[in-house]
Amino acid sequence: MKLTYYGVRGSIASPGNHTAKYGGNTSCVAIQADDDLFVCDAGTGIRKLGKDLLNQGTKHMVLLLSHAHADHIEGIRFFPQAYNPHFTIDVFCQHQQECSDAIKKLQEAPLFPSSAKLNAKFHYHELKDGESALVGETRITAARLEHPGSVLAYRITRNKHTIVYATDNEDSARNKERLVDVARGADVLICDAQYTPEEFKNRIGWGHSTYEQCATVANNAGVGQLHLFHHDPERSDEALEAIVGSAQHLFANTNAAREGLEVHLGRDTEVRRREAVNV
Ligand SMILES: [Zn+2]
Ligand SMILES: [Zn+2]
DSSP: OEEEEEEOBOSSOOOSGGGTTTOOOBSEEEEEETTEEEEEOOSTTHHHHHHHHHTTTOOEEEEEOSOOOHHHHGGGGGOGGGGOTTOEEEEEESOHHHHHHHHHHHTSTTTSOTTOOOOSEEEEEEOOTTOEEEETTEEEEEEEEOSTTOEEEEEEEETTEEEEEEOSOOOOHHHHHHHHHHHTTOSEEEEEOOBOHHHHHTOTTSSOOBHHHHHHHHHHHTOSEEEEESBOTTOOHHHHHHHHHHHHHHSSSEEEOOTTOEEETTTHHHHHHHHHHHO
16 A cells, blocks of 8 residues: 555645645545555645546545545545546545535535536445445445544555544544554554644644644554644644654654655555664
8 A cells, every 4th residue: 555645734725835844735645555546535635636646547536534624625626537527436424415515515606616517426435433344455444533523534454554544533531542443553543633732722622632642542552653644734844843753752653744745555664663663
């Protein structure tokens, strides 16, 4: 499996000099598993993915929607394949009607020119907490976490490798165990680390976590790598680097998700796992 980040930012896109290194696009992560393409969320980052796919002749993808907040779906209308009648998108989400309605609403006037119709073949599938589905040889398991309006994390396993995508999740005593269970033994845990511990004190109930909380889960779940994700729109590259430094004291194999970062599972992760053991 190959993991590529196209959007790593939370809440709203935040382009500019202060985010140039890690990127300002909202959530979008592509996972290529042999011939199958999985895309976690359709934030503004999916626009660039669409451009990359145009040259590859891809005709099908699986879109794993964590939830229907705007920062996770708003890029779909600038994803060229969504307008291609020969392209198929299998969408997995917790509430089929809610997700399809939200995507439809984005295309309606006055939000968008009403003549722009999404002509790709969209097939919606519901996954509830603990349920799983097999796509080719890849197993996807959903886990409900804590976020206003609810959210799903996805555990994506192909052969011996596992990526866990867990964005938009507020850490709580009950929830911590839940995320540890879903992340157990994963090669890569992608974890909502929007806040610093100081910021978190004033944002309880907003639905996000801290790097400290992610590091605790990473340790308890015995994951290979921790990728901090859903960076706050105000977080500068410099501040993010400081956060990574602090997080590495708690879980050595921590990095921050960055637009354009690619991780090849079975190559990069195993090398890093050995390095981590040697630390
Ligand atoms: Zn979000
Ligand atoms: Zn959200």
